[in-house]
Amino acid sequence: MTRSPKATKPILERGNTHRLLRQMLRIRRFEEKCVELYSAAKIRGFLHLYIGEEAVAVGAMQALEADDAIVATYREHGHALARGVSAASIMAEIYGKVEGCSRGRGGSMHIFDAATRFYGGNAIVGGGLPLAVGLALADKMQGRNRVTACFFGEGAVAEGEFHESMNLAALWNLPVLFCCENNLYAMGTALERSESETDLCLKAAAFEIPAWPVDGMDVLAVEAAAKRAAFAVRSGAGPHFLEFRTYRFRAHSMYDPELYRTKEEVDVWKKRDPIPNFATLLKGQGLLNDEELTRMEEEVAAEIAQAVDFAEAGNWEATEDLTRFVYSEEPKR
Amino acid sequence: MSGEAKTIRTTYREAIRAALRDALQRDERVFLMGEDVGRYGGCFAVSKGLLDEFGPERIRDTPLSEAAFVGAGIGAAMGGARPIVEIMTVNFSLLALDQIVNNAATILHMSGGQFNIPLVIRMTTGAGRQLAAQHSHSLEGWYAHIPGIKVLVPATLEDARGMLWTALEDPDPVLIFEHGSLYNMEGELAVDAGPVEIHRAAVRRSGTDVSLITYGGTLGKTLQAAQEVAAEGISAEVVDLRTLRPLDTETIIGTVGKTHRAVIVDEGWRSGSISAEIMARIMENVFYELDAPVARLCSAEVPIPYPKHLEDSAIPQAAEIAAAIRQLVRKHG
Numbered sequence: 001m002t003r004s005p006k007a008t009k010p011i012l013e014r015g016n017t018h019r020l021l022r023q024m025l026r027i028r029r030f031e032e033k034c035v036e037l038y039s040a041a042k043i044r045g046f047l048h049l050y051i052g053e054e055a056v057a058v059g060a061m062q063a064l065e066a067d068d069a070i071v072a073t074y075r076e077h078g079h080a081l082a083r084g085v086s087a088a089s090i091m092a093e094i095y096g097k098v099e100g101c102s103r104g105r106g107g108s109m110h111i112f113d114a115a116t117r118f119y120g121g122n123a124i125v126g127g128g129l130p131l132a133v134g135l136a137l138a139d140k141m142q143g144r145n146r147v148t149a150c151f152f153g154e155g156a157v158a159e160g161e162f163h164e165s166m167n168l169a170a171l172w173n174l175p176v177l178f179c180c181e182n183n184l185y186a187m188g189t190a191l192e193r194s195e196s197e198t199d200l201c202l203k204a205a206a207f208e209i210p211a212w213p214v215d216g217m218d219v220l221a222v223e224a225a226a227k228r229a230a231f232a233v234r235s236g237a238g239p240h241f242l243e244f245r246t247y248r249f250r251a252h253s254m255y256d257p258e259l260y261r262t263k264e265e266v267d268v269w270k271k272r273d274p275i276p277n278f279a280t281l282l283k284g285q286g287l288l289n290d291e292e293l294t295r296m297e298e299e300v301a302a303e304i305a306q307a308v309d310f311a312e313a314g315n316w317e318a319t320e321d322l323t324r325f326v327y328s329e330e331p332k333r
Numbered sequence: 334m335s336g337e338a339k340t341i342r343t344t345y346r347e348a349i350r351a352a353l354r355d356a357l358q359r360d361e362r363v364f365l366m367g368e369d370v371g372r373y374g375g376c377f378a379v380s381k382g383l384l385d386e387f388g389p390e391r392i393r394d395t396p397l398s399e400a401a402f403v404g405a406g407i408g409a410a411m412g413g414a415r416p417i418v419e420i421m422t423v424n425f426s427l428l429a430l431d432q433i434v435n436n437a438a439t440i441l442h443m444s445g446g447q448f449n450i451p452l453v454i455r456m457t458t459g460a461g462r463q464l465a466a467q468h469s470h471s472l473e474g475w476y477a478h479i480p481g482i483k484v485l486v487p488a489t490l491e492d493a494r495g496m497l498w499t500a501l502e503d504p505d506p507v508l509i510f511e512h513g514s515l516y517n518m519e520g521e522l523a524v525d526a527g528p529v530e531i532h533r534a535a536v537r538r539s540g541t542d543v544s545l546i547t548y549g550g551t552l553g554k555t556l557q558a559a560q561e562v563a564a565e566g567i568s569a570e571v572v573d574l575r576t577l578r579p580l581d582t583e584t585i586i587g588t589v590g591k592t593h594r595a596v597i598v599d600e601g602w603r604s605g606s607i608s609a610e611i612m613a614r615i616m617e618n619v620f621y622e623l624d625a626p627v628a629r630l631c632s633a634e635v636p637i638p639y640p641k642h643l644e645d646s647a648i649p650q651a652a653e654i655a656a657a658i659r660q661l662v663r664k665h666g
Contacts, residue, residue, distance in 0.1 A: 069412070103445030112444035119411060120444065124435045130401045131436065134408020134416075141364065141390060141414060148408075161431070164401030171396065325446040326480045328504035 024054040027078040050078035052249030055274035059222025063230035069148040071132040074109035074123040085113045088310035097314030126159030136174040149177045155186025169239040170207040176239040183248045188260035204241035216246030217272045340521040352497035366393035367419030403429035410452040420456040437506040438481030459550040461514040466636030471600040473510040474607030477577035484577040488552035490522045495529030512550030534584040540570035544588040547598040548574040558654035593624040603631035625665030
């Protein structure tokens with residue numbers, strides 16, 4: 001994988017590396033639990049898993065401040081968890097309970113959280129990019145020094161909204177960090193089967209947006225690249241584009257028989273699993289021991305068990321409230 | 334200039350411009366963006382002069398990217414700004430349909446009430462200017478189908494002047510449809526004209542024999558028809574809907590309950606239209622009050638053609654409205 005020559009050096013420091021590992025583990029274990037719950041019919045609808053891609057959300061969130069904004073896609077459990085939305089409120093949302101972060105009205109694909117400026121879970125591919133441009137426009141016009149991070153898959157680059165939004169952000173020099181998660185497949189359509197130009201950074205270059213590819217299986221590389229890009233965006237250098245090269249280990253959703261890729265290909269990528277590889281690296285550096293890893297796993301398991309309990313104990317919204325939130329209930333200006 | 338109410342001679346176009354200027358002066362967060370709103374002065378010259386007064390940040394020319402700038406309006410609204418997005422024509426708004434229907438109309442609900450979208454979108458609608466089939470349609474009825482947005486159709490100088498500020502005060506997305514044939518309409522407007530309420534239809538002419546229910550570009554023709562049949566002893570009441578969503582069912586019931594006959598005049602197509610919805614509400618609520626089947630005049634079910642004689646015959650005209658009234662009243666007298 002290409003690495004930016006100017007990437008800031010990864011921070012191999014105990015506290016930070018443990019935080020990164022823990023966040024990736026939280027996402028992995030959370031979603032493994034979701035699979036179980038899906039089989040048990042506790043979760044219905046579409047469930048898009050991020051397993052394999054955890055390093056991207058975890059590394060990228062490191063570059064964001066509390067008042068920055070995030071726009072994500074329907075594969076966003078990991079982003080929400082890494083951003084600090086509680087596992088309990090996400091799980092309750094996936095259950096469809098009123099205690100969920102979106103009162104259960106959005107479900108797995110529509111995690112929203114005002115407290116962390118998490119602007120969704122957008123399930124229209126490419127549909128979130130214009131929103132990110134607008135959030136950044138409001139910040140710029142109102143003189144706030146904030147970044148809006150917009151996550152989307154490589155499938156979105158085929159949408160007109162991608163090109164329109166990149167152009168607008170560059171034209172108006174807006175503080176948007178475009179985070180493209182290139183997991184090689186838009187559902188079952190491989191990148192080379194959908195794009196005449198598969199070098200995604202060249203697309204950004206067409207808008208004069210600085211762009212570089214990042215090894216999305218390496219959380220330290222992601223963190224370093226995201227920090228460098230976010231620093232530039234925050235300094236007024238306009239939008240930046242990062243192509244995170246990653247891979248989805250699981251099916252597109254729970255309905256996907258995976259006819260479009262081989263088991264061998266999946267296995268090759270699994271050898272690059274960001275979690276065990278990072279744990280091994282840390283152990284080799286003397287930054288992590290087995291006992292610490294076990295304790296971390298136990299703490300994560302406890303948090304997830306608690307999240308499931310919270311969701312189980314949650315309530316179904318009264319059907320009399322069905323039509324609430326179609327319009328605002330009180331004037332909010 | 335004695336004690337009488339002071340009025341000025343103005344046009345629909347100037348009334349909207351006055352409303353825009355007023356909004357930009359009143360609230361720092363308000364800005365206008367769209368294609369050619371700045372240097373060009375607006376496709377229909379509505380925003381002419383505003384660039385000099387408010388500068389390019391707040392009178393913001395956009396590229397031809399309807400999806401991106403409408404979506405940016407949604408994002409900016411969520412980010413604390415008060416955008417007014419201008420789309421040249423309703424036909425072009427179809428390029429932004431994803432943003433309007435999938436984002437603007439859904440995010441409050443999907444987020445469980447967390448993110449409201451105080452966005453105003455203005456666009457031109459309607460036929461009558463020989464602009465053929467890609468600039469002349471009346472799709473406001475389509476938008477009125479969508480829960481989560483409000484649809485305003487100003488037909489008078491007072492509403493052109495007053496609806497914008499009320500729309501900006503609304504916490505949720507509001508679409509304003511300006512009929513292209515009205516921009517040059519001249520009349521007297523109170524010097525102190527200001528915000529108007531947007532939830533009630535208005536009785537523009539009082540009558541006892543038949544209710545003519547219409548809005549926007551066909552209000553003038555309908556009033557003309559009412560005038561014409563008055564000379565023949567038919568007393569027609571004219572209701573201007575003003576808002577298509579939410580529809581003021583109460584006023585519709587009230588007028589039909591009074592006159593016992595109704596003719597709906599709508600420049601949209603008949604099939605699956607707002608006129609069909611109005612008929613349905615009459616059937617649901619005042620069926621037993623009716624002395625005659627409800628009639629309607631809509632556009633012929635063709636893409637609007639270019640030649641004047643064909644365009645004229647494709648859309649409702651005053652003479653046809655008068656004929657429909659006569660038929661309804663005489664046949665079911």
